[in-house]
Every structure is written in C-alpha cells, then in structure tokens.
Amino acid sequence: MRVLITGANGFVGKNLRLHLSEREDVEVVTFTRDDDPASLPAMLREVGFVFHLAGVNRPQDPQEFVTGNADLTQILAQAIRAEAESTGRKVPVIYASSTQAARDNPYGLSKRSAEQALFEALRSQQIPVHVFRLPNVFGKWCKPNYNSAVATFCHNIARGLPIQINDPAAPVTLVYVDDVIERFLQLLDGADAQVDAEGFALVAPQYSTTVGELAKRIQGFRDSRDTLTIDRVGTGLIRALYATYVSYLPVETFSYPVPKYGDPRGVFVEMLKTSDSGQFSYFTAHPGITRGGHYHHTKTEKFLVIKGQARFKFRHMQTGETHELVTTGAEPEIVETVPGWTHDITNIGQDEMVVMLWANEVFDRQRPDTFACPL
Known part of the structure; x- marks a missing residue:
C-alpha cells in the first residue's frame, strides 16, 4: 500500500516515517511545507491511506492558523471526496487534531474547523475518517523551546540549562508518540475504530501529571549519572519519559565515567x-x-x-x-x-x-x- 503523510517533516511525521520504513508492505508519499497544496489531488490518486499530520500551532501571523490548519484540511477533504466520487475509491484518513480544538482560541478554532471539514466532506461518502484530539504528545525529535514542556525540560536539563516553571501544580495530560503511532498503524492495518461519545478516535494510555512532577522526574534522570541511582524506568510514563530524555542527550554526553x-x-x-x-x-x-x-x-x-x-x-x-x-x-x-x-x-x-x-x-x-x- 502507498500512504500519504502530510506534515511528514514534523515531530509525529518523522516518527511515523521511521516506523513505516520498517515495513516492506508500505510505500510512503510525503507532503511538507515546501509542497503546493494544489498538488494534493494528484498525490491522492496514488495512495490508499492518508495520515494528515500537517498543521500550524505557533505562527508569527495568526492568519496562518487558518491557512495551515483549516484551509489545508479543506483542500485535502475535497480532494478525497472528489476521488471517491470519480473513481469510487474511499481513501481512509487519520487526522492529528488537538484537545485545543475544544477551546475558542485562534489555534483551537482552526483545528475545530479542520475537523468539521473532514467530517462533512468524508462521512457523506462513507469514507473512514479518524480524528484524534491529541493531548500533549511527547517523545524523541519533538522540538524544544516551542510548544512542549517535556521537550524543553529534556533538552535544557540534558545540557545543564535552566528551566522555567510558572506553576508547578499545573496539570498536564500526556500521550507518548510511540503509543500514538501504534494506534495509527493498527487503523492502517484494519483495526476497528474506537471513539468517544463525540466521535473522536481514542489513543491510550494517556498520562496525567503536573508540570512540577515532570521537571522533578527529568531532573532525576540527569542526577542519576552522579548518584548512579536510576528511577523505575521500565514501564508506563517513566519509561517513556526516560527514553525521551535520553534522546535529547548531546552526542558528547552519550558516555559518562563511574567511580x-x-x-x-x-x-x-x-x-x-x-x-x-x-x-x-x-x-x-x-x-x-x-x-x-x-x-x-x-x-x-x-x-x-x-x-x-x-x-x-x-x-x-x-x-x-x-x-x-x-x-x-x-x-x-x-x-x-x-x-x-x-x-x-x-x-x-x-x-x-x-x-x-x-x-x-x-x-x-x-x-x-x-x-x-x-x-
């Protein structure tokens, strides 16, 4: 099967591409910011599944929320519907939305508009569409000092740089990138859709913690090189956080001496x-x-x-x-x-x-x- 990944150079896109490269039954077609949205209809004629990961979440101009989220998704949805109407091919879509879509800020409104475009355009043709309202996704290759506290904490603490915490008790909900991709691939392989009461696709596990606890855990990973005492890093959130922290180590710190x-x-x-x-x-x-x-x-x-x-x-x-x-x-x-x-x-x-x-x-x-x- 040939699959299309929009936002292929983004954080989730890079991880998804690596997982798909391990399979011999999948060929990947990519769409990035360097590509013209007008090329999407031609791309769709060659693929059997779409991972729509492209999006804008921190632009210099708020208008980019509309063009990068709502408008791009509208173009994609119309192209998929047109493909179904002209050829009968119903190309399934996974869309990486955000929990912010439930809020009335510029980013959330643009993501909600993108969700609606997919639901309206695709469900009318009985085209499978899986919209994930993802919480904070973390893991290797996420951009630090951008929009992820985990990425910023890991990057800075691994380099001995200060971190800023405004409210240690602030709650945060997290999902690990490998768990997201595992669910994506299950749907690619024909798994049954699992949705919540509002029709949004589900991914598990999701972890609830606080900003202060995150910083404490990640600092503990750094301190373990001095104390030689490692946390319980084999399961759950701590396993995923530790793998993420290690992925931010500069190459010159891949090794360290012990007494x-x-x-x-x-x-x-x-x-x-x-x-x-x-x-x-x-x-x-x-x-x-x-x-x-x-x-x-x-x-x-x-x-x-x-x-x-x-x-x-x-x-x-x-x-x-x-x-x-x-x-x-x-x-x-x-x-x-x-x-x-x-x-x-x-x-x-x-x-x-x-x-x-x-x-x-x-x-x-x-x-x-x-x-x-x-x-």
Whole structure:
C-alpha cells in the first residue's frame, strides 16, 4: 500500500516515517511545507491511506492558523471526496487534531474547523475518517523551546540549562508518540475504530501529571549519572519519559565515567543502583587473588564470571557444611550467594578475572549486612 503523510517533516511525521520504513508492505508519499497544496489531488490518486499530520500551532501571523490548519484540511477533504466520487475509491484518513480544538482560541478554532471539514466532506461518502484530539504528545525529535514542556525540560536539563516553571501544580495530560503511532498503524492495518461519545478516535494510555512532577522526574534522570541511582524506568510514563530524555542527550554526553576503586587485588566498579531492586557492579582479580570471605544475614548476590576462571567456596555458619565450585567466562553460569553461608571467590586462572555482580540491595555503609569470616 502507498500512504500519504502530510506534515511528514514534523515531530509525529518523522516518527511515523521511521516506523513505516520498517515495513516492506508500505510505500510512503510525503507532503511538507515546501509542497503546493494544489498538488494534493494528484498525490491522492496514488495512495490508499492518508495520515494528515500537517498543521500550524505557533505562527508569527495568526492568519496562518487558518491557512495551515483549516484551509489545508479543506483542500485535502475535497480532494478525497472528489476521488471517491470519480473513481469510487474511499481513501481512509487519520487526522492529528488537538484537545485545543475544544477551546475558542485562534489555534483551537482552526483545528475545530479542520475537523468539521473532514467530517462533512468524508462521512457523506462513507469514507473512514479518524480524528484524534491529541493531548500533549511527547517523545524523541519533538522540538524544544516551542510548544512542549517535556521537550524543553529534556533538552535544557540534558545540557545543564535552566528551566522555567510558572506553576508547578499545573496539570498536564500526556500521550507518548510511540503509543500514538501504534494506534495509527493498527487503523492502517484494519483495526476497528474506537471513539468517544463525540466521535473522536481514542489513543491510550494517556498520562496525567503536573508540570512540577515532570521537571522533578527529568531532573532525576540527569542526577542519576552522579548518584548512579536510576528511577523505575521500565514501564508506563517513566519509561517513556526516560527514553525521551535520553534522546535529547548531546552526542558528547552519550558516555559518562563511574567511580573505580582499586587496591592490590584488582578494581571494583559500581555501575548502576536502583531504588528497590539492588545494584550492579563488576570487579577484577589478579591471578591467585581471593575476594570476599564474608557472610550476609539477608543480602543476596549473583556473580557472573565474564573473563577468567573462578573457584567459589562456601561454608554454612551453623553446620559447617562446605561447598565448592568452579566457573569460567567461557561457559556463562550464575553463582548465587546464600544468607548464612560465608563465601569467597578466587582467581585460579593465569589471567585477570572479571566478574559481574548484582546485589539485591544497594550497599549501605551504615548497615552493610556484610560480616568478615574467612574460609
């Protein structure tokens, strides 16, 4: 299928183009600000689906709201209707409108007029039209210092620049660009329309938060490079915000140093700490060196030798039972320490040993739960 994307160079358009480029069954035709709206009828004769993402939201001249939103959409709607009347082809349309369309400001009025043009022109011909009144969309490639607080906060905080917050308690509703595009593609592939009571297409999940909370979260991502403690970035809004923040990093900050502690045995490096899932680190040991020689009451650890040859020794603190095993970097194998067993690890190879380590809790110097007891 050939699809048309208007506003193909915009924030959502760029993300949509990337997703579509991953498919072999779709060819993309683009319409940008450099193109003449008069070319739309000819473009439509070649496509089977339209993503209408073009729009104006912060012009120098308020009249551009009308020409860039209402008028352009009117031209598109008339061209699609004419195509249906002349050839019988009913080209479905997805339109990225805005929640601002419910307001009586110049931008909202122009978006509402565009919505009406599509509904009136297309539904009379039973042409599928999906109008999304999107809240604040965020994600990679959104323009900072323009109309997105998330983009501005991410861009500035990643560069150590100040941010301005007029009202930290101001509510904000967000939707992640990947979730928007996932719904767009579902409709492209024939999914059933899901609409609200007013007939507007739905996208989920949507997130409710405040401007102050946004700034706090994003600043926390920046601070994690110093504290090594990362937020819970694997699900939901925080996952999407973290991915967005990282996408604004300047190339010169793609990497950052972490502390390294060395002694005659080797080095110990902490990589990452979490609020409730422990920490990750690694250590090295020279040939013949033994590390450990302690036990824990509650703390547990997972060791993975990624280079060299290691001998692990264990002794039960009550029964005196012992256990010994050998692992190597050539055969990945997790060795887990068990509370109440003193343990150590010795490099029995001829080269430096490198071991990755996860502990289920972050090391607390005031309560280390680590008690020396050589084997």
